[in-house]
Amino acid sequence: MAARPLAAVHSFEALLLHPLLYLLVAHSVVGQLLLGLAMQRGSTTAAVAAMDAAGAVPAAIIGLLFLGDQIWPGREWLAMVGFLVTLAAVIGLTRYAEPQHHHEVAAVRQRRTVRLHHPVPAARR
Template identity: 75%
Template sequence: MIAAYGVANLLQSIAATRTDLQHGFNPRLLLSLGKRKTYLVGLLCQFTGFLLAFLARRELPLFLVQAAVAAGLGVTALLGVLVLKWRLPKAEVALLGALCGGLAGLVIAARPHPSRQLGLAGEVGLAVTLLLIGALGVFAARLHGARGSVALGALAGVAFSAAAVASRPLAGAHSFHQFVADPLLYLLIAHSIVGQLLLGMAMQRGSTTAAVASMDAAAAVPAAAVGLLLLGDEIHPGREWLAAAGFLVTLGAVIGLSFYAEPQHHHQQARSRMTVSAGPRKD
Protein backbone atom coordinates (compact mmCIF):
# COMPACT_ATOMS: atom_id res chain seq x y z
CA MET A 1 0.00 0.00 0.00
CA ILE A 2 2.76 2.45 0.92
CA ALA A 3 4.63 1.68 -2.31
CA ALA A 4 1.49 2.10 -4.45
CA TYR A 5 0.62 5.45 -2.88
CA GLY A 6 4.23 6.60 -3.28
CA VAL A 7 4.17 6.03 -7.03
CA ALA A 8 0.70 7.58 -7.30
CA ASN A 9 1.80 10.78 -5.51
CA LEU A 10 4.64 11.37 -7.94
CA LEU A 11 2.75 10.61 -11.17
CA GLN A 12 -0.39 12.55 -10.25
CA SER A 13 1.60 15.58 -9.18
CA ILE A 14 3.47 15.60 -12.52
CA ALA A 15 0.18 15.31 -14.45
CA ALA A 16 -1.55 18.06 -12.44
CA THR A 17 1.24 20.58 -13.05
CA ARG A 18 1.08 19.87 -16.80
CA THR A 19 -2.69 20.40 -17.04
CA ASP A 20 -4.39 23.76 -17.69
CA LEU A 21 -5.26 25.55 -14.46
CA GLN A 22 -8.91 25.40 -13.37
CA HIS A 23 -9.96 28.53 -11.47
CA GLY A 24 -13.22 27.18 -10.13
CA PHE A 25 -14.65 24.04 -8.52
CA ASN A 26 -14.91 22.33 -11.90
CA PRO A 27 -15.28 18.53 -12.25
CA ARG A 28 -13.96 18.86 -15.82
CA LEU A 29 -10.47 18.93 -14.29
CA LEU A 30 -10.76 15.17 -13.74
CA LEU A 31 -11.63 14.72 -17.42
CA SER A 32 -8.63 16.81 -18.45
CA LEU A 33 -6.33 14.84 -16.16
CA GLY A 34 -7.82 11.59 -17.47
CA LYS A 35 -6.46 12.36 -20.94
CA ARG A 36 -2.90 12.07 -19.62
CA LYS A 37 -1.32 8.63 -19.42
CA THR A 38 0.82 9.75 -16.48
CA TYR A 39 -2.29 10.57 -14.46
CA LEU A 40 -4.08 7.35 -15.45
CA VAL A 41 -1.12 5.21 -14.35
CA GLY A 42 -0.97 7.21 -11.13
CA LEU A 43 -4.71 6.71 -10.63
CA LEU A 44 -4.28 2.96 -11.13
CA CYS A 45 -1.54 2.96 -8.49
CA GLN A 46 -3.76 4.97 -6.17
CA PHE A 47 -6.64 2.54 -6.67
CA THR A 48 -4.29 -0.35 -5.89
CA GLY A 49 -3.15 1.41 -2.73
CA PHE A 50 -6.75 2.19 -1.82
CA LEU A 51 -7.78 -1.45 -2.24
CA LEU A 52 -4.90 -2.66 -0.07
CA ALA A 53 -5.69 -0.01 2.54
CA PHE A 54 -9.34 -1.09 2.50
CA LEU A 55 -8.33 -4.69 3.21
CA ALA A 56 -5.96 -3.55 5.96
CA ARG A 57 -8.79 -1.66 7.69
CA ARG A 58 -10.68 -4.90 8.29
CA GLU A 59 -8.49 -5.51 11.34
CA LEU A 60 -6.04 -2.62 11.75
CA PRO A 61 -6.91 0.66 13.51
CA LEU A 62 -7.22 3.82 11.45
CA PHE A 63 -4.37 5.59 13.23
CA LEU A 64 -1.98 2.99 11.79
CA VAL A 65 -3.45 2.69 8.30
CA GLN A 66 -3.83 6.45 7.76
CA ALA A 67 -0.28 7.11 8.93
CA ALA A 68 0.94 4.41 6.55
CA VAL A 69 -1.00 6.01 3.68
CA ALA A 70 0.71 9.33 4.40
CA ALA A 71 4.06 7.54 4.54
CA GLY A 72 3.77 6.92 0.81
CA LEU A 73 5.50 10.28 0.40
CA GLY A 74 8.68 8.61 1.62
CA VAL A 75 8.50 6.29 -1.38
CA THR A 76 7.84 9.35 -3.57
CA ALA A 77 11.08 10.91 -2.32
CA LEU A 78 13.05 7.73 -2.99
CA LEU A 79 11.60 7.46 -6.50
CA GLY A 80 12.57 11.06 -7.10
CA VAL A 81 16.16 10.16 -6.25
CA LEU A 82 16.23 7.02 -8.38
CA VAL A 83 14.20 8.17 -11.40
CA LEU A 84 14.35 11.98 -11.48
CA LYS A 85 17.86 12.28 -10.02
CA TRP A 86 16.81 14.32 -7.00
CA ARG A 87 19.48 14.90 -4.39
CA LEU A 88 19.01 13.44 -0.91
CA PRO A 89 20.68 15.62 1.76
CA LYS A 90 21.40 14.26 5.23
CA ALA A 91 18.33 15.98 6.68
CA GLU A 92 16.06 14.05 4.36
CA VAL A 93 17.84 10.78 5.13
CA ALA A 94 17.09 11.50 8.79
CA LEU A 95 13.43 12.17 7.93
CA LEU A 96 13.17 8.84 6.11
CA GLY A 97 14.66 7.13 9.15
CA ALA A 98 12.17 8.90 11.42
CA LEU A 99 9.36 7.83 9.09
CA CYS A 100 10.37 4.17 9.38
CA GLY A 101 10.77 4.48 13.14
CA GLY A 102 7.37 6.12 13.56
CA LEU A 103 5.64 3.43 11.52
CA ALA A 104 7.43 0.71 13.49
CA GLY A 105 6.14 2.26 16.72
CA LEU A 106 2.58 2.31 15.38
CA VAL A 107 2.80 -1.33 14.28
CA ILE A 108 4.00 -2.36 17.74
CA ALA A 109 1.32 -0.30 19.52
CA ALA A 110 -1.67 -1.17 17.31
CA ARG A 111 -3.98 -3.97 18.41
CA PRO A 112 -5.82 -5.64 15.50
CA HIS A 113 -9.56 -5.71 16.06
CA PRO A 114 -12.71 -5.63 13.87
CA SER A 115 -14.54 -2.31 13.71
CA ARG A 116 -17.75 -1.35 15.40
CA GLN A 117 -20.63 -0.28 13.15
CA LEU A 118 -21.26 3.44 12.66
CA GLY A 119 -25.04 3.23 12.66
CA LEU A 120 -27.52 5.65 11.09
CA ALA A 121 -26.16 8.68 12.97
CA GLY A 122 -22.66 8.03 11.64
CA GLU A 123 -23.93 7.62 8.07
CA VAL A 124 -25.88 10.88 8.29
CA GLY A 125 -22.78 12.56 9.70
CA LEU A 126 -20.68 11.40 6.74
CA ALA A 127 -23.35 12.62 4.29
CA VAL A 128 -23.48 16.05 5.95
CA THR A 129 -19.68 16.19 5.92
CA LEU A 130 -19.70 15.54 2.17
CA LEU A 131 -22.08 18.46 1.59
CA LEU A 132 -19.97 20.75 3.76
CA ILE A 133 -16.77 19.78 1.93
CA GLY A 134 -18.42 20.50 -1.41
CA ALA A 135 -19.72 23.89 -0.24
CA LEU A 136 -16.37 24.91 1.22
CA GLY A 137 -14.63 23.65 -1.92
CA VAL A 138 -16.54 26.18 -4.04
CA PHE A 139 -15.12 29.04 -1.95
CA ALA A 140 -11.63 27.50 -1.61
CA ALA A 141 -11.39 27.17 -5.41
CA ARG A 142 -11.32 30.97 -5.63
CA LEU A 143 -8.03 31.11 -3.70
CA HIS A 144 -4.69 31.00 -5.48
CA GLY A 145 -1.07 30.31 -4.62
CA ALA A 146 -0.14 28.71 -1.30
CA ARG A 147 -3.45 29.69 0.35
CA GLY A 148 -5.40 27.85 -2.33
CA SER A 149 -3.13 24.81 -2.05
CA VAL A 150 -3.53 24.65 1.73
CA ALA A 151 -7.31 25.14 1.70
CA LEU A 152 -8.02 22.70 -1.12
CA GLY A 153 -5.46 20.18 0.15
CA ALA A 154 -6.98 20.25 3.63
CA LEU A 155 -10.49 19.74 2.23
CA ALA A 156 -9.21 16.85 0.10
CA GLY A 157 -7.68 15.35 3.23
CA VAL A 158 -10.96 15.62 5.14
CA ALA A 159 -12.75 13.91 2.25
CA PHE A 160 -10.20 11.07 2.21
CA SER A 161 -10.42 10.87 6.01
CA ALA A 162 -14.20 10.47 5.80
CA ALA A 163 -13.72 7.80 3.13
CA ALA A 164 -11.38 5.95 5.50
CA VAL A 165 -13.93 6.15 8.31
CA ALA A 166 -16.61 4.72 6.00
CA SER A 167 -14.35 1.92 4.80
CA ARG A 168 -13.35 0.66 8.27
CA PRO A 169 -16.75 -0.88 9.19
CA LEU A 170 -17.59 -1.57 5.53
CA ALA A 171 -14.51 -3.80 5.20
CA GLY A 172 -16.05 -6.16 7.74
CA ALA A 173 -19.05 -7.02 5.52
CA HIS A 174 -19.74 -10.78 5.58
CA SER A 175 -21.28 -11.10 2.11
CA PHE A 176 -21.30 -9.37 -1.26
CA HIS A 177 -24.99 -8.48 -0.86
CA GLN A 178 -24.31 -6.85 2.49
CA PHE A 179 -21.38 -4.98 0.95
CA VAL A 180 -23.27 -3.47 -2.02
CA ALA A 181 -26.39 -2.72 0.05
CA ASP A 182 -24.48 -0.76 2.69
CA PRO A 183 -24.86 3.06 2.33
CA LEU A 184 -21.26 3.38 3.51
CA LEU A 185 -20.07 2.04 0.14
CA TYR A 186 -21.65 4.95 -1.74
CA LEU A 187 -20.51 7.49 0.83
CA LEU A 188 -17.00 6.05 0.41
CA ILE A 189 -17.15 6.45 -3.38
CA ALA A 190 -18.57 9.99 -3.19
CA HIS A 191 -15.95 11.18 -0.69
CA SER A 192 -13.16 9.62 -2.75
CA ILE A 193 -14.26 11.35 -5.97
CA VAL A 194 -14.61 14.73 -4.26
CA GLY A 195 -11.25 14.28 -2.55
CA GLN A 196 -9.58 13.39 -5.86
CA LEU A 197 -11.00 16.51 -7.53
CA LEU A 198 -9.92 18.77 -4.66
CA LEU A 199 -6.43 17.25 -4.61
CA GLY A 200 -5.98 17.86 -8.34
CA MET A 201 -7.04 21.49 -7.90
CA ALA A 202 -4.72 21.90 -4.90
CA MET A 203 -1.71 20.61 -6.85
CA GLN A 204 -2.43 23.13 -9.61
CA ARG A 205 -2.20 26.11 -7.28
CA GLY A 206 1.61 26.20 -7.44
CA SER A 207 2.64 24.53 -4.19
CA THR A 208 2.73 20.75 -4.08
CA THR A 209 4.29 21.08 -0.62
CA ALA A 210 1.31 22.95 0.79
CA ALA A 211 -1.18 20.63 -0.91
CA VAL A 212 0.42 17.37 0.24
CA ALA A 213 1.26 18.51 3.78
CA SER A 214 -2.21 19.88 4.49
CA MET A 215 -3.87 16.85 2.87
CA ASP A 216 -1.84 14.33 4.87
CA ALA A 217 -2.56 16.07 8.17
CA ALA A 218 -6.28 16.41 7.44
CA ALA A 219 -6.54 12.82 6.21
CA ALA A 220 -4.76 11.25 9.19
CA VAL A 221 -5.80 13.15 12.30
CA PRO A 222 -9.65 13.17 12.06
CA ALA A 223 -9.80 9.51 10.98
CA ALA A 224 -7.51 8.45 13.83
CA ALA A 225 -9.67 10.31 16.35
CA VAL A 226 -12.95 8.89 15.00
CA GLY A 227 -11.47 5.39 14.95
CA LEU A 228 -10.45 5.56 18.60
CA LEU A 229 -13.66 7.25 19.81
CA LEU A 230 -16.37 5.58 17.71
CA LEU A 231 -15.07 2.54 15.83
CA GLY A 232 -13.41 0.62 18.64
CA ASP A 233 -9.80 0.98 17.46
CA GLU A 234 -7.50 -0.41 20.15
CA ILE A 235 -3.97 0.09 21.45
CA HIS A 236 -2.08 -2.55 23.40
CA PRO A 237 -2.28 -1.68 27.12
CA GLY A 238 0.71 0.32 28.26
CA ARG A 239 1.70 1.31 24.71
CA GLU A 240 -0.45 4.40 24.38
CA TRP A 241 2.65 6.62 24.57
CA LEU A 242 4.24 4.64 21.75
CA ALA A 243 1.17 5.04 19.56
CA ALA A 244 1.05 8.80 20.17
CA ALA A 245 4.78 9.23 19.58
CA GLY A 246 4.74 7.04 16.46
CA PHE A 247 1.80 8.94 14.99
CA LEU A 248 3.35 12.36 15.61
CA VAL A 249 6.80 11.32 14.35
CA THR A 250 5.33 9.74 11.20
CA LEU A 251 3.17 12.74 10.38
CA GLY A 252 5.99 15.18 11.13
CA ALA A 253 8.40 13.26 8.89
CA VAL A 254 5.85 13.22 6.05
CA ILE A 255 5.34 16.99 6.28
CA GLY A 256 9.11 17.50 6.38
CA LEU A 257 9.61 15.30 3.32
CA SER A 258 6.96 17.23 1.39
CA PHE A 259 9.02 20.40 1.83
CA TYR A 260 12.01 18.54 0.41
CA ALA A 261 10.27 16.94 -2.54
CA GLU A 262 8.33 19.93 -3.87
CA PRO A 263 11.17 22.31 -4.87
CA GLN A 264 13.07 19.53 -6.66
CA HIS A 265 9.90 18.40 -8.43
CA HIS A 266 9.16 21.90 -9.71
CA HIS A 267 12.79 22.35 -10.75
CA GLN A 268 12.49 19.17 -12.81
CA GLN A 269 9.25 20.44 -14.35
CA ALA A 270 10.83 23.79 -15.24
CA ARG A 271 13.75 22.08 -17.00
CA SER A 272 11.31 19.88 -18.97
CA ARG A 273 9.35 22.93 -20.13
CA MET A 274 12.54 24.73 -21.17
CA THR A 275 13.65 21.70 -23.19
CA VAL A 276 10.29 21.45 -24.97
CA SER A 277 10.08 25.19 -25.71
CA ALA A 278 13.63 25.34 -27.02
CA GLY A 279 13.09 22.48 -29.48
CA PRO A 280 15.86 20.69 -31.35
CA ARG A 281 19.00 22.67 -31.92
CA LYS A 282 20.37 23.20 -35.44
CA ASP A 283 24.17 23.21 -35.52
Protein backbone atom coordinates (compact mmCIF):
# COMPACT_ATOMS: atom_id res chain seq x y z
CA MET A 1 0.00 0.00 0.00
CA ALA A 2 2.89 2.37 0.68
CA ALA A 3 4.17 1.96 -2.87
CA ARG A 4 1.09 3.59 -4.43
CA PRO A 5 1.64 7.08 -2.93
CA LEU A 6 5.37 6.76 -3.56
CA ALA A 7 4.71 6.37 -7.29
CA ALA A 8 3.44 9.97 -7.34
CA VAL A 9 6.73 11.39 -5.99
CA HIS A 10 8.46 13.28 -8.80
CA SER A 11 12.02 13.76 -7.54
CA PHE A 12 14.64 11.51 -6.02
CA GLU A 13 15.20 13.94 -3.12
CA ALA A 14 11.50 13.94 -2.27
CA LEU A 15 11.51 10.15 -2.40
CA LEU A 16 14.39 9.96 0.07
CA LEU A 17 12.59 12.34 2.45
CA HIS A 18 9.23 10.57 2.21
CA PRO A 19 8.42 8.61 5.42
CA LEU A 20 6.51 5.97 3.47
CA LEU A 21 9.78 4.86 1.83
CA TYR A 22 11.18 3.89 5.22
CA LEU A 23 7.90 2.27 6.23
CA LEU A 24 8.00 0.22 3.02
CA VAL A 25 11.59 -0.92 3.67
CA ALA A 26 10.85 -1.79 7.32
CA HIS A 27 7.70 -3.67 6.29
CA SER A 28 9.66 -5.69 3.73
CA VAL A 29 12.40 -6.61 6.20
CA VAL A 30 9.97 -7.61 8.95
CA GLY A 31 7.86 -9.56 6.45
CA GLN A 32 10.86 -11.56 5.25
CA LEU A 33 11.93 -12.31 8.82
CA LEU A 34 8.44 -13.51 9.72
CA LEU A 35 8.28 -15.63 6.56
CA GLY A 36 11.61 -17.24 7.50
CA LEU A 37 10.32 -18.03 10.98
CA ALA A 38 7.11 -19.49 9.55
CA MET A 39 9.12 -21.71 7.20
CA GLN A 40 11.23 -22.98 10.09
CA ARG A 41 8.19 -23.92 12.13
CA GLY A 42 5.90 -25.42 9.52
CA SER A 43 5.22 -26.13 5.91
CA THR A 44 6.82 -23.87 3.33
CA THR A 45 3.71 -24.19 1.16
CA ALA A 46 1.41 -23.02 3.94
CA ALA A 47 3.74 -20.16 4.92
CA VAL A 48 4.01 -18.80 1.38
CA ALA A 49 0.27 -19.20 0.75
CA ALA A 50 -0.54 -17.27 3.92
CA MET A 51 2.03 -14.60 3.03
CA ASP A 52 0.57 -14.11 -0.45
CA ALA A 53 -2.98 -13.91 0.85
CA ALA A 54 -1.97 -11.54 3.65
CA GLY A 55 -0.37 -9.28 1.06
CA ALA A 56 -3.17 -9.33 -1.50
CA VAL A 57 -6.45 -9.36 0.41
CA PRO A 58 -5.88 -6.44 2.83
CA ALA A 59 -4.37 -4.36 0.00
CA ALA A 60 -7.45 -4.95 -2.14
CA ILE A 61 -9.80 -4.07 0.72
CA ILE A 62 -7.89 -0.87 1.56
CA GLY A 63 -7.81 0.05 -2.13
CA LEU A 64 -11.57 -0.37 -2.40
CA LEU A 65 -12.44 1.41 0.85
CA PHE A 66 -9.94 4.26 1.00
CA LEU A 67 -8.08 4.75 -2.29
CA GLY A 68 -10.91 4.92 -4.78
CA ASP A 69 -10.37 1.56 -6.48
CA GLN A 70 -13.50 0.19 -8.10
CA ILE A 71 -14.78 -3.14 -9.29
CA TRP A 72 -16.29 -3.08 -12.76
CA PRO A 73 -20.07 -2.88 -12.51
CA GLY A 74 -21.60 -6.33 -12.73
CA ARG A 75 -18.34 -8.06 -11.75
CA GLU A 76 -18.73 -7.83 -7.97
CA TRP A 77 -19.53 -11.54 -7.91
CA LEU A 78 -16.13 -12.27 -9.49
CA ALA A 79 -14.33 -10.29 -6.79
CA MET A 80 -16.22 -12.18 -4.08
CA VAL A 81 -15.46 -15.54 -5.71
CA GLY A 82 -11.77 -14.59 -5.92
CA PHE A 83 -11.72 -13.66 -2.25
CA LEU A 84 -13.43 -16.89 -1.20
CA VAL A 85 -11.16 -19.05 -3.39
CA THR A 86 -8.09 -17.33 -1.93
CA LEU A 87 -9.34 -17.88 1.61
CA ALA A 88 -10.23 -21.52 0.97
CA ALA A 89 -6.86 -22.18 -0.70
CA VAL A 90 -4.88 -20.74 2.21
CA ILE A 91 -6.92 -22.67 4.76
CA GLY A 92 -6.63 -25.86 2.71
CA LEU A 93 -2.89 -25.52 2.21
CA THR A 94 -2.37 -24.75 5.87
CA ARG A 95 -4.49 -27.70 6.97
CA TYR A 96 -3.18 -30.35 4.58
CA ALA A 97 0.40 -29.27 3.89
CA GLU A 98 3.04 -31.85 4.77
CA PRO A 99 5.78 -30.80 7.18
CA GLN A 100 9.31 -30.70 5.79
CA HIS A 101 11.64 -33.63 6.35
CA HIS A 102 14.14 -31.58 8.30
CA HIS A 103 11.76 -31.64 11.28
CA GLU A 104 12.09 -35.42 11.46
CA VAL A 105 15.88 -35.19 11.19
CA ALA A 106 15.97 -32.61 13.98
CA ALA A 107 13.87 -34.85 16.25
CA VAL A 108 16.15 -37.84 15.61
CA ARG A 109 19.23 -35.70 16.24
CA GLN A 110 17.70 -34.45 19.49
CA ARG A 111 17.03 -38.04 20.66
CA ARG A 112 20.61 -38.99 19.87
CA THR A 113 21.88 -36.02 21.87
CA VAL A 114 19.76 -37.04 24.86
CA ARG A 115 21.10 -40.61 24.67
CA LEU A 116 24.70 -39.41 24.53
CA HIS A 117 24.27 -37.20 27.58
CA HIS A 118 22.23 -39.76 29.51
CA PRO A 119 23.62 -43.19 28.68
CA VAL A 120 21.65 -46.29 29.60
CA PRO A 121 23.15 -48.04 32.66
CA ALA A 122 25.04 -51.28 31.99
CA ALA A 123 22.49 -53.33 33.97
CA ARG A 124 19.66 -52.30 31.63
CA ARG A 125 21.51 -53.17 28.37
